[in-house]
Amino acid sequence: MSHETGSERLERVSAAAFRIRHHALNMGEVQGQGYVGQALGAADMLAAVYSDQLRFRAEDPEWEARDRFLLSTGHYAIGHYAALAEAGIIPVTELETYGSDDSRLPMSGMSTYTPGMEISGGSLGHGLSIAVGMALGLRYQGSGARVYNFLSDGELDEGSTWEAAMGAHHHRLGNLTAMVDINALQADGKTDTVLRTEPVTEKWEAFGWYTQRVDGNDVAALLAAFDNAAAQAAAVGRPSVILCDTKVGRGVPLLEEREKAHFMRIEEHEWQTCREQLTAGSAPAEGETK
Secondary structure (H helix, E strand, O other): OOOOOHHHHHHHHHHHHHHHHHHHHHHHHHHOEEOHHHHHHHHHHHHHHHHHHOOOOOOOOOOOOOOEEEEOOHHHHHHHHHHHHHOOOOOHHHHHHOOOOOOOOOOOOOOOOOOOOOOOOOOOOOHHHHHHHHHHHHHHOOOOOOEEEEEEHHHHHOHHHHHHHHHHHHOOOOOEEEEEEEOOEEOOEEHHHHOOOOOHHHHHHHOOOEEEEEEOOOHHHHHHHHHHHHHHOOOOOOOEEEEEEOOOOOOOHHHHOOOOOOOEEOOOOHHHHHHHHHHHHHOOOOOOOO
16 A cells, blocks of 8 residues: 555545445344444544554454554444454454344454454443553563554543553553544433533643544544554654544434434334435535545
8 A cells, every 4th residue: 555645545444434334334233223323433433443554464363463453432342343344354244143142243342252352342441441551561572563442532531541541651652542432422411411521632631642633534634643643653652642523323314313322223214214325425526536
C-alpha cells in the first residue's frame, strides 16, 4: 500500500467500514436484536484500525510480533467480529452463528472463544488497565508491537480508567493508543445525565496524554488522527488518545433516530430496510466517483 494515494486510502477504508456495517446488520438479524447501534457507530473507527493501522497476520492471530487490539467494551463484540471477518481472521460465513449456542462469536466478547479477541469483555472499565500492563510488558520484552485499546465514553465514569490513564503516563507508554467512542449514550440514558465527564479533552491532556478529538464517523479525520498518533509512537514517550464523537446507528437513518438505542430490538420487516438505507447512503453523490 506504499504507492497508494490519499484518495485511494480513504476509499479503501471507507469501503471496509461499509462492509463492517453490512456484516453487523446481518448478524443482528440472526438474533433480531442486539448492540447493532454501537457497531454501526463505531464501524469507521474499527475500519481505520483493522484496514490501515494494525499489524497482524490473519492466518496466525497469535503471531508474537502483532499489534494488540483490546476491546474493553465487550458488548461491542458484534462490530469487532465484523472487523475480524473483514480482516480475514474469521470467515465471513461464520458471522451467521453470532450469539448462537456453541458459536465462537458470543454476544459479549470472550478471548477464549474467538480468534483475534485479545481480552474478554463484560464489566466495563477494565480494558485500559489491561492495556497498560500489556504495553509495559511488551516494552520489557523489547517488542516493537503497539497496543490499541477501544473504550467507551461510559467507561470514563469508572475510576479504574483514570487510574490506568495515570499509570500509562507514569510509565511513559508511547506504544499505547486509546480510542474512546463518544456516542453520548449509556444503558441508563444519555451520558451527560448519568455522569457528566466533559471537558473530556482537557482531562486527558491533564493526565499527560497526547490528545486528539475528531468526528469518529469522518474517515479522513480518523486517518489523520491515527497518523498523528503513529508519529508519536515510541517505546518510551507519551501515550495517545483519540476521542471520537460518533452517532449510534450511523449510516442507517431508521436506527439513528431510535429512542431506545443502547440495545436495539428491530422488527423482522425492518432489517431489509436497514440494508437498503445503508447501501443508498454509501452510493456516490451525483457528479462524484466512488
